[in-house]
Amino acid sequence: MSDLRAEAEALDGKDELAAKREEFVLDETVYLDGNSLGALPANVPGRLAEVMTHEWGELRIRSWSESGWWTAPERIGDRIAPLVGAAPGQIVVGDSTSVNVFKAVVAAVRIARDPGNPSGGRDEIVVDATTFPTDGYIAESAARLTGCRLIPVAPGDVPGVLGDRTAAVLLNHADYRTGRLHDLPGLTAAVHAAGAPVVWDLCHTAGALPVGLDEHGVDLAVGCTYKYLNGGPGSPAYLYVREALQPRFDSPLPGWNSHAEPFGMRAEFEAADGALRGRVGTPDILSMLALEASLDAWDGVSIDAVRAKSLALTDFFLRCVGAYVPTGRVESLTPAAHAERGSQVALRCEGAGDVMRRLIEQGVVGDFRAPDVLRFGFTPLYVSFGDAERAARILARTLA
Numbered sequence: 001m002s003d004l005r006a007e008a009e010a011l012d013g014k015d016e017l018a019a020k021r022e023e024f025v026l027d028e029t030v031y032l033d034g035n036s037l038g039a040l041p042a043n044v045p046g047r048l049a050e051v052m053t054h055e056w057g058e059l060r061i062r063s064w065s066e067s068g069w070w071t072a073p074e075r076i077g078d079r080i081a082p083l084v085g086a087a088p089g090q091i092v093v094g095d096s097t098s099v100n101v102f103k104a105v106v107a108a109v110r111i112a113r114d115p116g117n118p119s120g121g122r123d124e125i126v127v128d129a130t131t132f133p134t135d136g137y138i139a140e141s142a143a144r145l146t147g148c149r150l151i152p153v154a155p156g157d158v159p160g161v162l163g164d165r166t167a168a169v170l171l172n173h174a175d176y177r178t179g180r181l182h183d184l185p186g187l188t189a190a191v192h193a194a195g196a197p198v199v200w201d202l203c204h205t206a207g208a209l210p211v212g213l214d215e216h217g218v219d220l221a222v223g224c225t226y227k228y229l230n231g232g233p234g235s236p237a238y239l240y241v242r243e244a245l246q247p248r249f250d251s252p253l254p255g256w257n258s259h260a261e262p263f264g265m266r267a268e269f270e271a272a273d274g275a276l277r278g279r280v281g282t283p284d285i286l287s288m289l290a291l292e293a294s295l296d297a298w299d300g301v302s303i304d305a306v307r308a309k310s311l312a313l314t315d316f317f318l319r320c321v322g323a324y325v326p327t328g329r330v331e332s333l334t335p336a337a338h339a340e341r342g343s344q345v346a347l348r349c350e351g352a353g354d355v356m357r358r359l360i361e362q363g364v365v366g367d368f369r370a371p372d373v374l375r376f377g378f379t380p381l382y383v384s385f386g387d388a389e390r391a392a393r394i395l396a397r398t399l400a
């Protein structure tokens with residue numbers, strides 16, 4: 001056995017999260033795509049069957065109250081909260097990340113221009129120029145709707161463009177292509193120093209590392225639940241609104257679900273109190289309850305332990321790639337510094353699309369991002385050091 005293979009075995013032997021893998025439906029495949037779609041938690045099919053047969057099939061409409069369907073968005077938000085460092089009452093689950101980006105950015109501009117805020121004529125929205133495209137498209141539309149100018153800049157350059165015209169800033173906690181982790185505490189403080197609110201997109205960090213929303217005074221945040229939170233394909237996203245800002249959160253999508261008295265059927269809108277101002281229409285209950293069941297996997301898990309394993313896995317994978325892959329065939333885009341690394345490794349590689357197709361044929365599933373990036377996501381709840389070693393070995397064979 002090679003030294004690295006033996007080392008992987010030893011690392012797996014002392015991994016305190018190793019037993020978690022049994023809680024997921026996995027096979028021999030090396031699954032390194034949990035940063036796109038998390039694996040299926042084994043308890044979800046049974047829970048969904050119960051929801052279908054009993055809650056929908058037998059109780060029917062009674063389930064909105066008797067099975068807790070109506071309050072699911074806030075209840076499940078409170079289960080996500082500890083994973084992103086938020087106290088209860090600040091997160092609602094529902095809609096897609098894209099829709100929540102829209103709500104958050106427009107609401108942030110309205111907060112910045114609130115008459116109670118001395119920041120009057122703010123007319124610039126700053127957006128991460130390297131963002132996942134949907135955030136950029138929505139920021140551009142939000143800018144047009146609010147009469148703002150859009151300023152796309154790389155996250156590291158954000159402090160240089162902030163000022164008294166800044167109305168809102170939309171940033172990604174981790175870059176979806178390279179896995180680079182951005183400085184959430186530092187950038188949040190810089191945006192606040194300019195008197196503006198910040199919106200963070202947590203899609204690539206929630207469930208992979210500590211986020212510390214409350215600790216760092218983040219104003220608004222959004223994220224998906226189908227990556228490291230394993231909620232299932234198209235599972236609903238979430239919206240965090242800091243408690244102190246909730247009275248000023250003026251949603252651009254006020255629906256009957258965010259009304260103070262939803263069943264009053266009143267013609268005038270009156271916003272509910274709290275995070276449920278972020279709700280819009282009828283929640284997608286089946287997806288939502290699948291997500292709720294999937295969150296059981298986090299019981300007893302410390303996010304610090306997850307982060308420690310994530311860094312150990314990505315370090316080990318990079319070492320294996322360095323040892324096995326012929327020099328010059330791949331270039332790591334993932335920062336070497338832990339403080340700048342999310343939970344994925346991105347390798348630039350000639351013919352990356354074809355290479356990934358061949359890896360998948362050999363049972364190593366990552367993904368390809370145009371034009372030349374191989375992405376490997378490391379989900380600490382179910383990826384082992386043995387997986388990391390095998391993936392690097394098969395990558396080397398494929399490139400040989």
Ligand SMILES: Cc1ncc(COP(=O)(O)O)c(C=O)c1O
Nearest residue numbers: 096097098132134176201203224
């Ligand atoms: C950083 C980021 N933001 C937004 C999205 C899109 O989310 P949704 O499809 O839920 O709108 C993704 C999807 O992968 C993403 O990675």
